[in-house]
Amino acid sequence: MPMTDAAIAYARQNQERAVEDLRALIRIPSISMLPEHKADVQLGAEWVAARLTALGVGDVAILPTAGLPVVYGRWTGAGQEAPTLLVYGHYDVQPVDPLELWKSDPFAAEIRGENIYGRGASDMKGQLIAFLTALEAVSQAGASAVNLKFLIEGEEELGSPSLEAFLKENKGRYQCDACLNIDGSILGPEEPEVVYGVRGLAYFEIHVQAADHDLHSGLFGGAVENPAIALSQAIAGMRDASGRVTLPNFYDDVRPLTEPERKEYARLPHGEAWWLEQTGAPALFGEAGYTVNERVLARPTIDVNGFLSGFTGVGSKTVLPSRAMAKVSMRLVPDQTPEKVHRSLEAYLKAAMPATVGWEVKELAHSLPALAARDSKVVQSAVRALETVWGKRPILGRTGGTIPIVAMIQDILHSDSVLVGFGLPDDNLHAPNEKLHLPTFRRGIEAFVHLLTGYAA
């Protein structure tokens, strides 16, 4: 692989410049949440667009959305026959408060020891610079095996509110073979991971009403239903004591875990002791027959995220409440869909709710689960790239969280995503003293080099 060697050599020679690039980008306070930083957000987009242009990326454009702009570009350095990878990332960052807890200016990009400190250092300006540095290296060496398109948005820290409409309008422009989502992390400096699946989400609010106004529990208790009890009884029947969801047909579309997957998750460094320590719970909990990692990463769950009824202040107000509300959400795995679990919930409530109350269900949010094929080119290329750099096989894992952009790309562009990034669990994302571990950053550059040169090899 002389071309890969040349690219790696180039990357190594330019490590210091990569850090300088990162410092320059961190210095732009592109906080999407704060209107007073709108010009900085625009500057962030322009900085990325300029850098892409300098790398020889074509068609670079700062495209408008209903909100903040998206940076687009197309790089065809691998030649007409090569597949195309869509690179997803974002140039916006979280706010910095509480500012007084930062040990250095969040936009000064100060280096202390092995880390560089600053808002966005890990989430995700560091990942972006690592990738662009790798691209420069493979481009110089003529070594890439894959073409690229770029989708670098400015609203990720807001929950990507404009992205779905934007992607639907720009579907043709973004056709690709697969998506490389570089907004990722690994499990530890010596624990490389490639993430190939995310859970979906179906989030509902259930409202129950009995009387049309709050009543005195002495003068009316025994005459009308208590909506908090009716709702408690409904919720009690949605899940058994082991955590298995008992809504009708809930598991119909759940793709079973395969033996290779289970073997893989057994390699995860976090066992039960870690989960107990992280949560402070008196005991772990969940579906029988699955390890805690399997339950969180690859099995559907149901949770009550909020419950409110009646009087919740100090004291003993003897109210018989007229209403009760619960926020109930499910994490989904392929091939479940929010629509089907919504129907399942409605059917359950129709049968379970007594005639003594009125009720309704509102859907507040939904996102599809997604799972890339483990043997797909993008997944296998990422695994090989990290293995080459770390000298050990990365975990091929999933996240229990929901990443709407992954679901959107699957749903709108019909492309699988793999998450490859080099943040660490202690990087203080969204918190004071966010940092990036520079030795891992340098390994990340090389991993991206290998991913690009070794794509689908």
Next chain:
Amino acid sequence: MPMTDAAIAYARQNQERAVEDLRALIRIPSISMLPEHKADVQLGAEWVAARLTALGVGDVAILPTAGLPVVYGRWTGAGQEAPTLLVYGHYDVQPVDPLELWKSDPFAAEIRGENIYGRGASDMKGQLIAFLTALEAVSQAGASAVNLKFLIEGEEELGSPSLEAFLKENKGRYQCDACLNIDGSILGPEEPEVVYGVRGLAYFEIHVQAADHDLHSGLFGGAVENPAIALSQAIAGMRDASGRVTLPNFYDDVRPLTEPERKEYARLPHGEAWWLEQTGAPALFGEAGYTVNERVLARPTIDVNGFLSGFTGVGSKTVLPSRAMAKVSMRLVPDQTPEKVHRSLEAYLKAAMPATVGWEVKELAHSLPALAARDSKVVQSAVRALETVWGKRPILGRTGGTIPIVAMIQDILHSDSVLVGFGLPDDNLHAPNEKLHLPTFRRGIEAFVHLLTGYAA
């Protein structure tokens, strides 16, 4: 009954003066809740004490409590052999806000049509004046068959916070054969009622904790228990769908309804249509085998008065809450006790709560149920008195509410209470434009005359 006739004649001759007395008492804004009215509250006590003294009541005293004072007095006009009735009432009133909704000054005691308007007119200065007028009449006629002691407190509208300690300290002073609680009402101008029972109360707060801090439902859902679901499942098992409480041994001490009681409650003017209209509920609810009136007045119930967990604002925050709290209360009937249902709840929770959570129960309030013997002298005297005046048999009923003073008198003085008062359901108690219906007030005076002259006849 020439003496009774003379007393009734005296009462009729003095009806106008009784109204003037009531106006004088209403003009004293004895609002116990507002510190700026402390002098008015004292004035209220002094007005009552002076009136008792003028009536020939002995040992009149304004006794201190930890809070506002109690007016005491002892009247022995029925002679040494006669039994002694403790008359309970209060001279304090509720605040008047919102003042702008009053059609006349709440302390001007304006008469419009058949009603006198003012704060305290019905609750309960009108009842107090009716009783004192009746006492004057029977005293003048030498007609009383019963001696009296007075316990007229100044903190009823605060929930009588100082009364239990006061009664315990003054137990000897208040020895009596029975208690006539004149803080009462009837069901309508032509629907007389005597109340001989109240429900008790046991009020708890249940706290459940799983993790020691709120978690992300994507990254932790499936690993730890959801405390809102655990609490919902516990609550769901406390009551069946019909409203029957399923806590262990809960009904062990429940005195069954007797056939005479059930026949009596069947005479109540409010049927299912009235309860539906009052509550606006889609359907009535409650224990099978009992009418709605029986369920509210004479059967125990369980209610959730409040439930709080997690995020209850607008939106879809994906939190896995660490805590859940519910306020759970039971209305009790004889011979249940708050202590026993507390033990019952604890035993249930010990068995029901999973090892995946920690939990605790706190008792916030308790009050014993109380029931006077239907064939007791005080009950039968009250029934005969109202029957004489209204020309129809009053309902011998109960209230589903809890009146701690009735329980205290039962518990500390070992005396039964009967509630006899002449407020009406539309008197706007605790609300703007509180009023008293003067024709019913005049009937009330005569009913009290008959109660005193015909006591235990």
